[in-house]
Amino acid sequence: MSGGGIRGDVRPVRLAHLGLGAFFRAHQAWYTAHAPDAEAWGIAAFTGRRPDLAVALNAQDCRYTLIERHADGDRAEIVSSIAAAYAGTDLEAWRTTIASPEVGAITLTVTEAAYPAVPERDDALLADVRRWPEGAPSTVTGRILAGLHARRAADAGPLALVSCDNLPDNGAVLRHAVRWAAGEVDSGLAGWIERHVSFVSTVVDRITPASTDEDRAAAKELTCWADASPVVTEPFSEWILSGDFPAGRPGWDGAGARFVDDVEPFVRRKLWLLNGAHSLLAYAAATRGHETVADAVHDEVCVGWMGEWWDAAQRHLGLDAADVLEYRNALRYRFANPRIRHRLAQIGMDGSQKLPVRVLPVLRADLAAGHSPVGAARPIAAWIRHLRGETFEVRDPAAATFTAAASGPPRDAVRAVVSLLDEDLAEQRDLVRLIEGLVRDLG
Incomplete structure (x- = not known):
């Protein structure tokens, strides 16, 4: 060879x-x-x-x-x-x-x-x-x-x-x-x-x-x-x-x-609770000036956002509540390890590939069940802030398409980005308004 x-x-x-x-x-x-x-x-x-x-x-x-x-x-x-x-x-x-x-x-x-x-x-x-x-x-x-x-x-x-x-x-x-x-x-x-x-x-x-x-x-x-x-x-x-x-x-x-x-139950647990929380923190915590996961989970605002996301995801896991709580507690411990510098910019790469599997299933399930989807909508809003150049460098195979979509006024940007992710979600006016408000409020 x-x-x-x-x-x-x-x-x-x-x-x-x-x-x-x-x-x-x-x-x-x-x-x-x-x-x-x-x-x-x-x-x-x-x-x-x-x-x-x-x-x-x-x-x-x-x-x-x-x-x-x-x-x-x-x-x-x-x-x-x-x-x-x-x-x-x-x-x-x-x-x-x-x-x-x-x-x-x-x-x-x-x-x-x-x-x-x-x-x-x-x-x-x-x-x-x-x-x-x-x-x-x-x-x-x-x-x-x-x-x-x-x-x-x-x-x-x-x-x-x-x-x-x-x-x-x-x-x-x-x-x-x-x-x-x-x-x-x-x-x-x-x-x-x-x-x-x-x-x-x-x-x-x-x-x-x-x-x-x-x-x-x-x-x-x-x-x-x-x-x-x-x-x-x-x-x-x-x-x-x-x-x-x-x-x-x-x-x-x-x-x-x-x-x-x-493996499906384990896939959902990991994708939603761990990877979904990582994507949320990658973009949302970066708007608050943080660089690592450990930094983010020592910020009570970010911890609150993460808890909202976990609550939304847990509603649709179909797993034993005690087991999920144990997993959430383990994640908090892992995320807070001050000696692991897991950079948000590293986690935040390839968002257009990750969010559709980490976040959108929970968002759709919340909407279908009639829940307020704030926890599931915030990762999308934070990603839009990222695409607008407000955090770290956008590194994504579809960067040109999504950054262009996110470049207009907030309302237009939200609708354009969500439409690229899921055209049906983009037609839901209340959701678009919610994400627009979260885009303005983050940071």
Whole structure:
């Protein structure tokens, strides 16, 4: 393989990962390192596109420091579950890895924005389909298809695809995109995928802020090793999976992962209570000058907004009230950890992809049930303030469209932005007026 490196003492490569970054290294790679059969499961990890992290990791034999940042101090370990690291653009290495019969699963952390909601209308995926099999694919779906095409040609057997991104029923969303694209380019490949590839749905959770120079200094002090790419994370971690692994998997359950028949209740709980609160704070707390989640939850105004949001979401979860209260209390503790600098600007990226799954279901449910939707409307209002340039830089795949919509007078801006999210909601005058008032009042 080209473009990467495999050290001599590594575990055999039996997993592939797309989306090499801090969260993957704090989560899936960490679970693999802590599995009781860890020595049998090395990971070939590919970046999203840029080669920088792969280069940095290869320079230190793919080992890295993981720092758990507790309120009373740091704890560090050296993680060695990554056997090889490659740039996402190294298509030769990708195809060779996926074509290996030893590889039993592909995990993905590519953000919600990488999953086409309607594959047949996604311009980038359509471009990949039109030029198949020539040229390098530009989409995650296209890259997966290229890997599966190589695996089929090598007669390498079945495989599991495991989405670890924050969107409802992520395995089914990935399955729809991959099967649609395969059907467009090669009916034989589509049939092979139907028979040999499983799609696993998951819920993942571990707060992983971007590392800083101070974190690199802390890693060196804790381990006596100058790690150029340490990962900082919180003590809490959760991984819930549902689906088949026809070619085997590590003993992740021995490291704390849970395997269930249905992830949907856990998806809603996490998306609404944790991720929804994060989106609310990312935009609303930023209007009050805060930079991190910990800063925001030490502001009683922000805490009140978060409580309103949680109350709205809890009404529609359909879960035991005592269990939800326990989860809310755990979130408060996690959010308030003063030693986790989870930047609001990092959380606030890709709002046009996140709000439709984190916030809109609760807003629609509140309206349908006749509740006052203030708690569910505030995240939308705060996002509009963000789109109007009043917080941090807008980083979003649809930034141009939404910032243009938000640029007019508040009433026009609210209607235009909400219309882009959901035309039916934009027709509800009372809701538009409510959001307009919240836009004016925030800050």
